[in-house]
Amino acid sequence: MSASDLAATAPSAAVTARRTGPRGGGRASAHPGAHAASARRLGLRFLALGYLLALLGAPVAMIFYRTFEHGLAPVWEAVTQPNAVHAFWLSIELVAIVVPLNTAFGIGMALAIERGRFRGRALLGLLLDMPFAISPVVVGLALVLVYGRTGWLGSWLTSNGMQVIFSIPGMVMATAFVSLPFVARETIPVLRELGTEAEQAAATLGASAWQTFRRVTLPAIRWGVVYGVVLTTARALGEFGAVSIVSGRLEGQTQTLPLYVQDRFENFDGTGAYAAAVVLALLAFATLLGMNLLAKRTKRDTVV
Amino acid sequence: MTPPPADGAALAAERGAAGAAWRGRGGQGPRPGSRLRARAGTALGAGVLGAYLSVLVMLPIAALLANAAKGGTSAFWSEVSSPEAVAALKLTLIVSAIVVLVNALAGTLIAWVLVRDEFPGKRVVNAMIDLPFALPTIVAGVVLLALYGKGGPTGIDVTFTRAAVGLALLFVTLPFVVRSVQPVLLELDRSAEEAAGSLGAGPLTVFRRIVLPALTPAILSGMALSFARAVGEFGSVVLISGNLPFKTEVGSVYVFNQVENDNVGAAAAVSVVLLLSALVVLSAMTALSRSRSRHVG
Numbered sequence: 001m002s003a004s005d006l007a008a009t010a011p012s013a014a015v016t017a018r019r020t021g022p023r024g025g026g027r028a029s030a031h032p033g034a035h036a037a038s039a040r041r042l043g044l045r046f047l048a049l050g051y052l053l054a055l056l057g058a059p060v061a062m063i064f065y066r067t068f069e070h071g072l073a074p075v076w077e078a079v080t081q082p083n084a085v086h087a088f089w090l091s092i093e094l095v096a097i098v099v100p101l102n103t104a105f106g107i108g109m110a111l112a113i114e115r116g117r118f119r120g121r122a123l124l125g126l127l128l129d130m131p132f133a134i135s136p137v138v139v140g141l142a143l144v145l146v147y148g149r150t151g152w153l154g155s156w157l158t159s160n161g162m163q164v165i166f167s168i169p170g171m172v173m174a175t176a177f178v179s180l181p182f183v184a185r186e187t188i189p190v191l192r193e194l195g196t197e198a199e200q201a202a203a204t205l206g207a208s209a210w211q212t213f214r215r216v217t218l219p220a221i222r223w224g225v226v227y228g229v230v231l232t233t234a235r236a237l238g239e240f241g242a243v244s245i246v247s248g249r250l251e252g253q254t255q256t257l258p259l260y261v262q263d264r265f266e267n268f269d270g271t272g273a274y275a276a277a278v279v280l281a282l283l284a285f286a287t288l289l290g291m292n293l294l295a296k297r298t299k300r301d302t303v304v
Numbered sequence: 305m306t307p308p309p310a311d312g313a314a315l316a317a318e319r320g321a322a323g324a325a326w327r328g329r330g331g332q333g334p335r336p337g338s339r340l341r342a343r344a345g346t347a348l349g350a351g352v353l354g355a356y357l358s359v360l361v362m363l364p365i366a367a368l369l370a371n372a373a374k375g376g377t378s379a380f381w382s383e384v385s386s387p388e389a390v391a392a393l394k395l396t397l398i399v400s401a402i403v404v405l406v407n408a409l410a411g412t413l414i415a416w417v418l419v420r421d422e423f424p425g426k427r428v429v430n431a432m433i434d435l436p437f438a439l440p441t442i443v444a445g446v447v448l449l450a451l452y453g454k455g456g457p458t459g460i461d462v463t464f465t466r467a468a469v470g471l472a473l474l475f476v477t478l479p480f481v482v483r484s485v486q487p488v489l490l491e492l493d494r495s496a497e498e499a500a501g502s503l504g505a506g507p508l509t510v511f512r513r514i515v516l517p518a519l520t521p522a523i524l525s526g527m528a529l530s531f532a533r534a535v536g537e538f539g540s541v542v543l544i545s546g547n548l549p550f551k552t553e554v555g556s557v558y559v560f561n562q563v564e565n566d567n568v569g570a571a572a573a574v575s576v577v578l579l580l581s582a583l584v585v586l587s588a589m590t591a592l593s594r595s596r597s598r599h600v601g
Contacts, residue, residue: 041421048417051410055475056435059451066450108353127361133582135536137556138575141563142364145371152367177360209345238440240539245563258442265446265543277446284438292431
């Protein structure tokens with residue numbers, strides 16, 4: 001065992017080994033030291049994997065087992081219920097509206113923060129991080145306070161025949177709020193690393209701002225953007241707290257798939273709840289796969 | 305320099321002329337119109353972006369703050385200090401603090417094992433770390449209930465207990481510390497550790513004196529994000545905790561119940577406390593993390 005291997009397992013002492021005291025690290029080939037090091041390494045590995053198994057692996061495996069323990073037929077029946085199908089398509093509809101919106105504005109905000117020179121940049125950064133600091137429930141409440149019947153713009157909206165809360169526009173806003181930062185946050189570091197040389201060169205050669213963006217900047221940041229899009233999609237699809245408040249949770253009308261899961265669970269329809277949850281879990285696994293494929297892609301892109 | 309959004313329309317009109325001029329010149333060399341055109345585009349973009357953020361974020365947050373402040377300090381205080389609100393806020397802050405400390409230990413350990421250890425299936429484990437971010441929060445709650453709920457195979461039943469709240473929060477915040485420590489650990493130069501080892505420092509000393517100081521900023525920022533997330537968490541907690549007032553009702557659930565009961569004043573006041581505690585911890589830990597990284601760097 002080499003010295004670096006010994007050093008590599010050193011921190012295990014902090015967690016497992018006690019009273020080991022200083023040992024001759026220089027004599028790494030000494031058998032007792034190497035033995036203790038590999039024991040520590042195994043101990044740490046099992047501690048970490050055990051934690052992950054208990055918190056993550058086993059529960060997720062369990063829900064698949066619970067869902068399919070009586071075969072596929074009841075699951076199929078549960079997910080083809082009219083309310084389940086409606087909830088599924090409503091969730092897809094929200095994603096289809098929110099993701100393009102937040103992608104465009106996410107790129108815009110990333111450019112403004114990274115390339116812009118104006119006084120409000122710090123404020124913009126703060127606003128962008130708001131969704132990370134604010135509870136989804138509070139997002140819902142804040143939207144109701146502006147766009148609800150008794151909200152700031154409530155009477156104006158009503159007199160103009162517009163309903164925001166308890167209908168699609170409010171749900172779009174809630175979903176857009178909570179998934180706002182992802183595209184910008186994934187794009188900003190890529191923009192920073194990219195630098196402005198290529199953009200300046202393009203401008204010097206006579207390219208317009210739009211041409212520079214489309215031909216130089218966008219190709220360079222595309223994988224960062226796509227990674228952000230994947231995260232936005234996952235968040236938009238799974239949003240619960242904010243949508244729960246602004247939607248009114250009307251069955252077959254404003255009930256999204258996550259809201260449907262809760263509704264089934266609270267009505268003691270375990271099969272329905274598990275089946276819908278598994279549909280969402282499978283979509284999450286697809287997201288995860290996408291994230292991992294893209295992580296490699298982005299790394300390759302930024303290294304070159 | 306970005307012109308204020310108000311100028312957008314005027315500049316946009318000029319933009320057309322500039323575009324025509326550009327086409328006439330055939331794109332040869334620098335054009336006087338291009339700078340103006342770029343400015344117009346930027347102004348237009350800034351205006352649209354500002355409008356989007358106003359409608360979506362600024363106006364709602366302003367309404368929330370205004371609503372919480374409407375009755376003055378005494379009204380705010382009486383809403384926040386009602387026994388049920390105090391119990392919910394206390395539970396939220398205490399459980400979040402415990403969860404953050406567990407995350408600091410477990411997250412660092414997991415990051416360490418993923419970077420410095422080799423074992424079959426490591427890549428799958430590494431990919432699985434992000435699952436709590438990809439999984440809808442309500443599904444996280446159902447998933448935990450399937451194993452640790454009533455009639456689960458383990459015989460453990462955490463439903464409607466405070467432990468359930470902690471479990472749900474640990475699940476949803478798992479990736480934060482791991483993902484902030486991992487890249488730092490990957491970049492860490494091992495020669496200092498090797499040198500310390502060859503000079504006779506024990507594994508514990510090497511970790512405490514060399515590795516830990518380098519990781520501290522990353523651990524702190526992961527902890528800050530975990531805390532902010534835990535304080536506001538709703539979806540994963542709502543099914544498993546049972547939302548019993550004075551026992552398992554967290555702050556976000558309290559806000560939700562007040563909104564449902566049309567008690568908007570109480571909901572807004574407690575929301576502001578939740579938001580402020582997340583922001584204060586987030587900025588304090590970020591500042592601490594920055595000063596630490598300056599010491600090390």
